[in-house]
Amino acid sequence: DTGVSQDPRHKITKRGQNVTFRCDPISEHNRLYWYRQTLGQGPEFLTYFQNEAQLEKSRLLSDRFSAERPKGSFSTLEIQRTEQGDSAMYLCASSFSGSRKYTQYFGPGTRLTVL
Amino acid sequence: QQQVKQSPQSLIVQKGGIPIINCAYENTAFDYFPWYQQFPGKGPALLIAIRPDVSEKKEGRFTISFNKSAKQFSLHIMDSQPGDSATYFCAASIMTGNQFYFGTGTSLTVIP
Numbered sequence: 001d002t003g004v005s006q007d008p009r010h011k012i013t014k015r016g017q018n019v020t021f022r023c024d025p026i027s028e029h030n031r032l033y034w035y036r037q038t039l040g041q042g043p044e045f046l047t048y049f050q051n052e053a054q055l056e057k058s059r060l061l062s063d064r065f066s067a068e069r070p071k072g073s074f075s076t077l078e079i080q081r082t083e084q085g086d087s088a089m090y091l092c093a094s095s096f097s098g099s100r101k102y103t104q105y106f107g108p109g110t111r112l113t114v115l
Numbered sequence: 116q117q118q119v120k121q122s123p124q125s126l127i128v129q130k131g132g133i134p135i136i137n138c139a140y141e142n143t144a145f146d147y148f149p150w151y152q153q154f155p156g157k158g159p160a161l162l163i164a165i166r167p168d169v170s171e172k173k174e175g176r177f178t179i180s181f182n183k184s185a186k187q188f189s190l191h192i193m194d195s196q197p198g199d200s201a202t203y204f205c206a207a208s209i210m211t212g213n214q215f216y217f218g219t220g221t222s223l224t225v226i227p
Contacts, residue, residue: 043217091159102162
């Protein structure tokens, strides 16, 4: 069990640019979640996948955001035309729905700074 | 609307003290309540979790107390150590659902 990994760990971009983040969940986990965390706040849910299906999206996930999990393994989160308000830590978590525990294990996050 | 309300925002205790962090919720459909610990620049790490069919759960120095009728739960850290200095988040979810609803966090400082 190598844990949830995220790449890159830090990303600095200029306003208007597109960025893409990657998350690799714990290997046997079929659920994958994306959260956003701003300074001094708890994580806020963005979206989640069960296998390759995206089952729910938060209203926080504007049209500029898109997430994929093409083969039910790793996931990508893309932000188009970044805005300064997108600056945050983007966290990925995974869980196994078959265990009846639904505990979510978080990765280290990707810190996005939009200049 | 904050689904889970957490207090205090910050807490300072002496080494060996017992910090207590409180959370309250409104949605009676919630049936899973985890606590996470987060160090600066890191992702949240699960500490301990409880379901509403028990009133208390202990794991090492960490204890959750749960009051279903009051819709409140709290984290107690026994014999606190400087290494416990971190931000603590409570959360709630519906186990057959998907997302966790997190509190706003408590920054704990344990003074040696």
